[in-house]
Amino acid sequence: MTAPDQPRSADDAAFEADVFARACASRPVLQTITGRWGGLTLAALGESPYRFSALRRRVDGVSERMLSQTLQELERDGFVHREVQETIPPKVEYSLTPLGQRVAARLTDLIELVESEMPAVRVAQNAYDRR
Amino acid sequence: MTAPDQPRSADDAAFEADVFARACASRPVLQTITGRWGGLTLAALGESPYRFSALRRRVDGVSERMLSQTLQELERDGFVHREVQETIPPKVEYSLTPLGQRVAARLTDLIELVESEMPAVRVAQNAYDRR
Structure with missing residues (x-):
């Protein structure tokens, strides 16, 4: 905690990140990781390295443009x-960095929980919709 | 895996969810959990139950309308x-279900990793931007 009369600089924020704070630099990073395509892309690359076209087939439904943009964001964040x-012809391969592997492992934990709990989610959705 | 000539019914999908498949019902659920506000809302409720106005202060930056919609989606999914x-006057309190607690715990693992790795992320971003 910092007293209100001591505003934190951007550098301080780097060492005490708080995603609940709207201006925190960690928020857009979390958003890239968990955004519409970022999470699936990281989880796919957690299986193995991929070339662009194979990755696009794995992340079913993503457009070339969106996958390209997502990969750029994930590369920029390290x-x-x-x-x-x-x-x-030259080949381009995408893989996870060690940090990316740690993020992907936690994302995969979350995805596997959601997949395994889908029957319970459906029960809840049906009950809600019948109200 | 199912042979292509045996399309899976929605019921089958409930028991073998695969977020990589574009039509899988688990995808919108994952999207709600990890969307712009869903993740922060779940993580906040992982700290304690909240009334609406206090929750809105905790999830800094969310509008009344977006928080209300996010809570409805999270309630519908159970x-x-x-x-x-x-x-x-009547008070309305929001809390996590047991399933919500398990999801929030995994989300919090992910958020804490991102927060703690922000210095490494900034180094990567600066290197990328200098290219």
């Missing part, structure tokens, strides 16, 4: 490594 | 319990 292989 | 207390 979660994804992009490697150009000097073959003819 | 993660949040809404209780009207028969006082004058």
Whole structure:
């Protein structure tokens, strides 16, 4: 906690991140990770490295443009490594960094919980909709 | 895995959810949990039950309308319990269901990782932006 008369600088915030604070730099990072495509992309790369087109097939429904933008954000935040292989034609492979692997592991825990609890969620949804 | 000539019914999908499949019912549920406000709302309610106005202060930046909609979605999916207390004036309190507690615990793991790794994320962002 910091007294209200001692506003924290951006540097302080880096060391005491708080996603509940609207201006905290951790919020957009969390948003990239858990956004519409970021979470699925990280979880897919948690299975294995992928080339772009194979990754796009795995993350069913994502457009080329959205996958490209998502990968750029994840690379900028340090979660994804992009490697150009000097073959003819060149191949580009995406993989997780060590930090990305830790994030993907926690995301996968969350996804597996949701998948396994879908019968309970459906029961709740049906009860709510019958009200 | 199911052979392509045996399309799975919605009921089958409930027992073998796969968020990677674009039509899977688990995808919108994951989206609610990890969406712009759903994740923060669940994480806040993981701290304690809240009344609406206090919750809105905790989830800094959310509008009344968005918090209300988020809570409805989380209640419909069975993660949040809404209780009207028969006082004058009536009070409405929101808390997590047992399933919501399990989801919030995994979300909190993810949020704490992101918060603690923000210095590494900033280093990666600065390196990327200098390219």
